[in-house]
Amino acid sequence: MFLALIQKQMKILLRSPSEILILLLMPIVLILILSFALGSLMDGNSELDMIEMAVVEHGDEKVDFSSFIKENQNQFQLDAKSLGKMEESLPAGLLMKILTSKEMKEILQVTKIDDAELEKAKNSGEYSVILEIPEGFTLDYLNALIFHKKEPTLNVHFNENEQVTSSVIKDLLDLFQQQYTIHTLLGQNNLLTEDMDLASGEITSTIHSVDSTEKITASVYYTFSMTVMFILYVAGTIASQSFIEKSMNIFDRIVLARIHPIIYLLSILVSTIIIALLQVAILFAFANLVFKISFVQWELYLMLTVMLAIVVGGIAALLTAINYRFNSANASNLFSTTLVAIFAFFGGSYFNISSLSPVFSKVGMMTPNGAALDAYFSISQNGTIQEIVPNMTILFTMAVLLMLLAFVLFPKRGGTV
Amino acid sequence: MIEVVNLTKTFKKASAVDQVNLYVEPGEIVGLLGPNGAGKSTTIAMLSTLIAPTGGEVLFNRKSVVKQPSALRKVLGVVPQEIALYTELTARENLQFFGSIQKMPKQLLKKRIEIVLEQIGLENEPKKLVKHYSGGMKRRLNIGVALLHEPEYLIMDEPTVGIDPQSRNHILETVKKLNEQLNMAIIYTSHYMEEVEFLCNRIYIMDQGRVIASGTKEEIKAILSSENKVLLKLEKLSNQFLNELMKQPEISNIEGKESIVSFSVAKETNFLPMLLAICEKHKVLLKSFQVEEPTLEDVFLHLTGRTLRN
Numbered sequence: 021m022f023l024a025l026i027q028k029q030m031k032i033l034l035r036s037p038s039e040i041l042i043l044l045l046m047p048i049v050l051i052l053i054l055s056f057a058l059g060s061l062m063d064g065n066s067e068l069d070m071i072e073m074a075v076v077e078h079g080d081e082k083v084d085f086s087s088f089i090k091e092n093q094n095q096f097q098l099d100a101k102s103l104g105k106m107e108e109s110l111p112a113g114l115l116m117k118i119l120t121s122k123e124m125k126e127i128l129q130v131t132k133i134d135d136a137e138l139e140k141a142k143n144s145g146e147y148s149v150i151l152e153i154p155e156g157f158t159l160d161y162l163n164a165l166i167f168h169k170k171e172p173t174l175n176v177h178f179n180e181n182e183q184v185t186s187s188v189i190k191d192l193l194d195l196f197q198q199q200y201t202i203h204t205l206l207g208q209n210n211l212l213t214e215d216m217d218l219a220s221g222e223i224t225s226t227i228h229s230v231d232s233t234e235k236i237t238a239s240v241y242y243t244f245s246m247t248v249m250f251i252l253y254v255a256g257t258i259a260s261q262s263f264i265e266k267s268m269n270i271f272d273r274i275v276l277a278r279i280h281p282i283i284y285l286l287s288i289l290v291s292t293i294i295i296a297l298l299q300v301a302i303l304f305a306f307a308n309l310v311f312k313i314s315f316v317q318w319e320l321y322l323m324l325t326v327m328l329a330i331v332v333g334g335i336a337a338l339l340t341a342i343n344y345r346f347n348s349a350n351a352s353n354l355f356s357t358t359l360v361a362i363f364a365f366f367g368g369s370y371f372n373i374s375s376l377s378p379v380f381s382k383v384g385m386m387t388p389n390g391a392a393l394d395a396y397f398s399i400s401q402n403g404t405i406q407e408i409v410p411n412m413t414i415l416f417t418m419a420v421l422l423m424l425l426a427f428v429l430f431p432k433r434g435g436t437v
Numbered sequence: 438m439i440e441v442v443n444l445t446k447t448f449k450k451a452s453a454v455d456q457v458n459l460y461v462e463p464g465e466i467v468g469l470l471g472p473n474g475a476g477k478s479t480t481i482a483m484l485s486t487l488i489a490p491t492g493g494e495v496l497f498n499r500k501s502v503v504k505q506p507s508a509l510r511k512v513l514g515v516v517p518q519e520i521a522l523y524t525e526l527t528a529r530e531n532l533q534f535f536g537s538i539q540k541m542p543k544q545l546l547k548k549r550i551e552i553v554l555e556q557i558g559l560e561n562e563p564k565k566l567v568k569h570y571s572g573g574m575k576r577r578l579n580i581g582v583a584l585l586h587e588p589e590y591l592i593m594d595e596p597t598v599g600i601d602p603q604s605r606n607h608i609l610e611t612v613k614k615l616n617e618q619l620n621m622a623i624i625y626t627s628h629y630m631e632e633v634e635f636l637c638n639r640i641y642i643m644d645q646g647r648v649i650a651s652g653t654k655e656e657i658k659a660i661l662s663s664e665n666k667v668l669l670k671l672e673k674l675s676n677q678f679l680n681e682l683m684k685q686p687e688i689s690n691i692e693g694k695e696s697i698v699s700f701s702v703a704k705e706t707n708f709l710p711m712l713l714a715i716c717e718k719h720k721v722l723l724k725s726f727q728v729e730e731p732t733l734e735d736v737f738l739h740l741t742g743r744t745l746r747n
């Protein structure tokens with residue numbers, strides 16, 4: 021019976037391509053980009069140049085959008101306001117907005133070129149980065165978002181001889197964050213509601229220089245930092261899925277089947293732990309294959325990862341409990357769209373924040389991802405178990421508190437409240 | 438027997454269900470008829486132990502189930518108004534899941550899944566996810582899930598809303614069969630008068646949180662036994678004509694839409710001379726007229742002054 025609850029959770033997740041995209045593909049892509057882009061920078065040479073970037077747009081986003089709306093106009097009614105908002109938040113336009121924003125002007129020179137010039141641009145080495153937006157990108161994007169169809173692809177070509185600064189990367193992360201927000205608003209509410217409040221597309225960005233005295237290589241740094249960031253999304257994803265069970269009255273059926281609500285909450289906890297462990301296993305296997313990162317002290321890695329996964333399970337349980345108590349998906353949405361980014365910032369997933377101020381590094385240790393990241397670095401530098409005891413203690417305390425709180429908040433009398 | 442006594446539910450300050458009394462005996466089909474917002478779903482949610490009443494009792498075989506819901510939950514099948522299914526799973530996977538969490542033995546569940554798929558007419562169910570099903574198929578599966586454990590009581594909340602006539606007929610036939618062949622007691626909620634009239638032996642009519650009439654079909658219609666309903670077809674409706682009709686003391690519930698006018702009139706009244714006189718006076722050409730027995734719809738209109746569907 022408990023097994024059935026867990027199996028169901030796994031099946032549903034595995035059949036949601038957009039969730040897989042966020043939980044697996046996104047971190048892999050970011051680890052790759054960040055490692056290659058920042059590799060030379062982090063390994064000593066930190067001089068910043070103006071980056072020349074070319075953008076080729078093969079299709080027309082507006083055309084994609086209107087054909088998407090036309091194709092699906094029987095499926096959902098949207099008023100002019102929502103349409104306008106959606107149109108403003110289309111991915112290619114959003115990306116261009118970010119790349120040409122005021123903050124980016126100082127480091128990034130963006131040139132729009134057309135298809136014919138593409139091959140020449142690639143060969144000439146004139147540009148450090150060439151961004152190719154394929155035809156039908158926006159259509160694919162919208163279809164993937166709403167109907168879980170084929171995922172859109174974006175081609176990025178780097179000129180290997182040049183360096184890309186961390187702020188480009190930061191903004192790529194911001195972009196991801198924004199798209200995630202839209203995804204969450206549309207996808208997790210399971211439909212297009214009238215008063216969609218889509219992200220406005222306003223970008224704030226600061227330029228950070230990366231501490232070049234860091235001993236850890238970029239690939240190691242970003243493998244661990246992206247892992248501890250993206251593991252958090254598992255909690256948000258599972259909590260939103262479990263709220264759909266409530267909003268669709270499936271939870272009523274579970275209650276009528278005489279499953280105690282606490283058993284249900286436990287199934288959320290356990291499935292989150294399993295999924296988080298699988299995610300980390302895949303990311304580490306990838307890092308091992310591509311960067312030859314070896315996990316020598318594997319027992320320590322395992323211990324730490326299990327502990328982190330339990331914390332993530334606790335977060336999922338707590339978010340589920342809050343969602344159920346207040347009968348709204350606000351808690352899990354806020355977590356996925358905002359809190360993860362804040363945690364990631366303070367936990368050092370974007371860059372080594374402790375180099376800015378020791379206070380920040382203390383704050384970072386109080387986030388689950390920050391505490392885990394610090395411990396992963398210790399282990400990777402042949403640290404002993406003693407060195408990670410404080411981190412493990414922090415994680416353990418968090419796990420206990422989260423689970424207690426979730427247990428207290430979850431409506432325990434099942435249907436009869 | 439399931440019974441509710443003085444059942445009341447208040448949300449914040451708004452009263453959704455007010456002092457409702459009703460009962461269901463094994464093997465009968467009971468209808469709960471009322472317009473949207475009448476409090477049917479809220480009543481059913483309390484009846485099926487999903488929300489706690491603000492006041493009153495829910496009794497199963499004379500024992501309260503508000504605090505001890507297990508005994509009732511065991512014999513209850515609930516078909517919610519919304520489609521409560523995993524859209525990312527297939528029909529079989531849904532049934533498998535909901536069967537497993539009820540701790541049904543593997544072999545039994547396997548058999549039951551086949552039987553249920555046949556009962557709901559999905560035996561050749563396509564191997565696709567429920568999200569790709571038509572509305573009618575989803576509705577049927579929504580019913581199927583509630584049938585897995587062979588409940589003694591099946592509670593159905595508007596099971597035919599928003600589907601094509603063919604699926605609707607299939608569902609109505611299924612309900613009738615479940616009752617006749619398996620002696621399943623059924624509580625059937627709807628705002629479609631014809632469905633309730635077709636299926637149910639006993640009927641409760643709800644409006645604004647209260648039961649405003651109850652009894653067998655015949656008993657309820659007897660409320661209007663002294664009246665007949667008259668339908669007129671005119672060439673063209675005029676307002677003066679309607680106004681003049683309204684002035685007549687012997688007729689009531691006058692409604693006029695396009696070229697059709699309807700009203701109620703006491704059975705023994707000879708209203709024809711009066712009607713013809715008014716037609717003559719306002720130069721209205723009467724194309725046909727018809728005298729009908731009252732329907733449940735008319736009873737509702739009589740009791741509330743409103744129609745069921747608004």
Ligand SMILES: Nc1ncnc2c1ncn2[C@@H]1O[C@H](COP(=O)(O)OP(=O)(O)O)[C@@H](O)[C@H]1O
Binds near residue numbers: 448452474479480
């Ligand atoms: N959870 C709730 N909170 C507040 N009001 C509710 C809630 N559920 C139902 N109501 C109100 O109670 C009344 C009865 O609703 P409902 O039982 O769904 O009627 P029906 O099923 O007959 O259409 C409606 O006015 C509805 O707005």
Ligand SMILES: [Mg+2]
Binds near residue numbers: 595
């Ligand atoms: Mg209802």
